[in-house]
Amino acid sequence: MTHTDLYYFLSRPRRFGKSLLVSTLQYYFEGRKDLFSALAMEKLETEWKKYPVFKLSFAGNKYITEEDLADTLNLKLGEWERQYGLTPSDKSAWGVRFELLIKAAYESTGLPPVVLVDEYDAPLLDSMETPELQLTLKNEMRKLFSPLKDLGGILRFVFLTGISKFSQLSIFSELNNLKAITMNDEYAAICGITREDVLTQMQPEIQALANKNGLTYDGACNALQKQYDGYHFSKNSPNVYNPFSLINALSDKELANYWFSTGTPTILTRLMRKYKVDPVPFETGFEASQDMFDAPTETAKNPIPMLYQSGYLTIKSTKAGNRYVLGFPNNEVRLGFLKALMPYYAIDDVVDNDSFLLRFVDALEEKDIEKALVQIRAFMSGIPYNAEHKDENHYKAPQTTH
Template sequence: MAELKLFPIGLQDFSQIRRNGYYYVDKTDIVYKMTHTDRVYFLSRPRRFGKSLLISTLRDYFLGKKELFEGLAIEKLEKEWKQYPVFHLSFAGTKFTDLQTFQIYMNYKLGEFEEKYKITNKNGYEWGSRFSELLKAAYEQTGTEPVILVDEYDAPLLDTMDNSELQLVLKQEVRKLFSPLKDMGGILRFVFLTGISKFSQLSIFSELNNLKVITMKDDYAAVCGITKEELFSQMQPEIKALADKNNMTYEEACAALTKKYDGYHFTENSPDIYNPFSLLNALSDSKLINYWFATGTPTILTRLIKKYNMDPESFDKGFPATLEMFDSPTETATDPIPLLYQSGYLTIKKAEKGSRFILGFPNDEVRDGFCKSLLPYYATELVSKNDTFLMRFSDALEEARLEDALKEMKAFLSSIPYNAEKQNENHYKTLFYLIARLCTPYVVKTEETSAAGRSDMVVETESTVYVFEFKLDGTVEEALAQIDSKGYLIPYSVTKDKNGNDKKLVKIGVSFDSEKRTLGEWKIVE
């Protein structure tokens, strides 16, 4: 058996990865192209997508550490390996909850540079003046142009999204830091800034009039993340190990990795890109679980969805959007779409003519994690109570105990605290969708649509397809009649189990009592 690679789990430092023999997906040809094309760049990508690793790769390249790049694409491209003074600022990892936190961080970082270049701080909290002096001193003392690398520039702004007053203060502080860069343009070799979100150039980077935004440029689509080609050409032994551990064929493991972690497209002609954090963890552990989503619940995003009353089901099916709808400044957005897209919870599923696109969930990991994070809002805030219901409901469905499953749902819905403001028909429609998405690890489809529409909830297990129709203050007969008249069963009439046999089709008509806010009667027809 081939020796398995040592993956750099949680490690985002190029130097450590190369010195300690960790596996590195070679992006240095793109690094060379970038550093020899323009001088001032901005790149937006979701969290844990390799932005910090890219920044540290640029840092070591500009520090002239040729030995770290042996065997990589750039070794044949670069001839000079010149050393430059590098100013590396990272706002990742610090929680900016007040102005003082920002001031402490900036004093510490600029203080380090001032000590290196023997400068006494005479400008206090005037970050622009201090940074300007540093850049001039570095240029004069070394005779070479300084390089500026800023990772997660927007962390202070995202941390304060629910406090507009503090966000405005920190926005001004960040802008002060970058203000001298326009006048320094003549002596700067390279400037590279990364972030998750896209705050308007006017509010942050108004002085950087030559800023090259490469977020949606095809040439740089794969600069972060792992492409399908990189995965299947370079990680075959690890895929085989995952397949063996999970009793899968190699082909089944490839399909499972694709379904779980693939699906990102950052530009119009982007290759398929896998979430690198989840993919490397899955191959390292030989497990197919939700790694990326488990590292941070999108509280800001769920708050936005509640505020704008958006339907997560549309993210599943995909919805049309213009470029202006999602590639727009965060602070001017009138809905959550830009932040959802920039944060990696939505991606480009298809590029259409002109500037029209279809956006949707990139993969199962994001879909399931997102739905689970929304459930406390639509059901009960007690996560353990939601999870207990989902386990009991899914077990009952898998064991074909349909009466028990419906009794579990009735009890669960009855226990949800009443909120007249939000518990309307759309609220319950979304709740049923979330339950269907989360109720069982065997679920294959919940979004199939017939020519005439779709049922309220479809759950497909290994042996059976259950089609539910809920009638608000109606009868079970009306619900069953709608399943028949609309042809909701038609998409599943040729569905096979793993042995090639037809799956059992079961339709369930349910009356929903709006006054009691739970299930009334139901009827099951096989």
């Protein structure tokens, strides 16, 4: 990747290792050979030049005003301006300041600079519900990135990553040669952990998990696969595990819902309610063309692009004619997604509904059908008689999977 095209874009769900990938690229371009000791890269790279690297992360902040973005950019640009002997400025001419920095770095080191942008879409996702603010932030970020195309002659590499795919016209209008590798087979496993890696590199950790939970080694492998595996990011993608959940599960020796417990974006929950999302097709799988899910988020007419790009849906299989079948990747996402929808299905207190599910599952595990029916009757009795304004989804209870 670092020796082919100049401009790259990759989107992946949250906590899938995008920031780790950006940091790896940073240290590689900074010539940190010591960090790649005993890895293939140590032998593949023979020069190990120390390029000037501009790494800009939009993660970690909340962008609810224009000033929030300005503060982030002033802080980072000011730091670089001092580093390269320029007078720090608090002006919002982001593109001019960034262009001067890139030229200063090139002149002072004699090497072409590298630009790495992590979570570029954080300001836009934070402002999804305030279109006027989002448009303002888009324009400000467009100013920042506008010099990158014209400076191509002195740039070594440009890499941008985020969760969602906003249209190039939104921010990167000048980067018409931006290579999107989000659905490229060659880079399908660039983030996350493949099933092959799990089975060949993590045997001791899997055995420890098995021992603690009274499972065989094969049983533990099967449980991990059902709970965290199942992601596919291209037509011929290998099976990819959610790295955040997998690593936590092996560390804690517990099969818990780690990824989903970190939170569902508020905007996603509201979109699901707005479009009255029915989870049944997600469970069974539904057909979609690529432009139905790998599409710009801000122009979407339904929540499918955001659900896919956020990691709640994935490619289950492919069909002729550039068609795909989308669905839940694994049990963790399935159960977490249904739990997130519970307030929409059941208007009553969420705690009461969670208690119902627990009691119902206990009855099924005890093989006590009458007890299970009692719980179902109690739940159904909560449905109001004046249901003329209720839609079909009100009567669909979330499914549990064991």
